[in-house]
Amino acid sequence: xxxIHQWPATLxxxxxxxxxxxxxxxxxxxxxxxxxxxxxxxGLQLLFYSVGIGQISSExxxxxxxxxxxxxxxxxxxxxxxxxxxxxxxxxxxxxGLGGRHYNEQFFGPGxxxxxx
Amino acid sequence: xxxxVQSPLSLVVHEGDxxxxxxxxxxxxxxxxxxYKQEKKAPTFLFMLTSSGIEKKSGRLSSILDKKELFSILNxxxxxxxxxxxYLCAVGLYGGSQGNLIFGKGTKLSVKP
Numbered sequence: 001x002x003x004i005h006q007w008p009a010t011l012x013x014x015x016x017x018x019x020x021x022x023x024x025x026x027x028x029x030x031x032x033x034x035x036x037x038x039x040x041x042x043g044l045q046l047l048f049y050s051v052g053i054g055q056i057s058s059e060x061x062x063x064x065x066x067x068x069x070x071x072x073x074x075x076x077x078x079x080x081x082x083x084x085x086x087x088x089x090x091x092x093x094x095x096x097g098l099g100g101r102h103y104n105e106q107f108f109g110p111g112x113x114x115x116x117x
Numbered sequence: 118x119x120x121x122v123q124s125p126l127s128l129v130v131h132e133g134d135x136x137x138x139x140x141x142x143x144x145x146x147x148x149x150x151x152x153y154k155q156e157k158k159a160p161t162f163l164f165m166l167t168s169s170g171i172e173k174k175s176g177r178l179s180s181i182l183d184k185k186e187l188f189s190i191l192n193x194x195x196x197x198x199x200x201x202x203x204y205l206c207a208v209g210l211y212g213g214s215q216g217n218l219i220f221g222k223g224t225k226l227s228v229k230p
Binding site for chain 2: 034041042043044046049059090104105106107108109110111
């Protein structure tokens with residue numbers, strides 16, 4: 001069965017510090033991968049998605065970046081955190097079908113709660 | 118702009134009550150509508166609906182989609198305290214970003230004993 005891991009579970013960082021959140025998926029190959037942020041009182045906001053190694057699409061311009069160095073690894077980074085980066089960060093995966101077919105069902109990791117002080 | 122609106126934003130009921138959660142949407146290239154349950158951490162997948170009028174059921178939870186009126190409902194019968202959670206509705210689109218979902222803000226359900 002498929003499993004998705006995220007770490008760390010919680011993180012407290014000062015403004016201006018760097019960030020690196022990691023997500024890995026087990027039990028599947030060639031997944032589509034996603035990073036979301038969930039701020040208090042707001043819905044899930046898609047930040048980045050990836051359909052393959054080295055392929056990253058950004059949905060929201062910001063001081064965050066993402067990388068996919070391996071098929072089942074997805075990393076969210078920042079060089080300098082802002083107060084507004086605080087939130088709950090969720091990684092998700094979905095099946096990438098043959099012939100370009102994609103599936104809407106996404107499955108989420110346990111999340112990282114980031115507090116920027 | 119594509120949007121998904123859930124109502125009510127929050128709801129308090131007592132154990133044994135039946136609740137109905139609403140989700141309406143305005144999107145281009147609709148493909149599917151999904152419901153998730155979010156407790157403390159990650160949203161867990163409940164249902165995916167693609168066809169109008171066909172009810173999906175899992176235990177005490179059921180959901181139906183109306184593609185003409187652009188909405189879905191999630192019903193929970195005989196609620197239990199374990200049903201307390203935020204219920205998220207999301208719409209999946211064809212084309213564009215692969216598999217991307219547009220989420221509503223959620224309905225926070227509190228079930229009191």
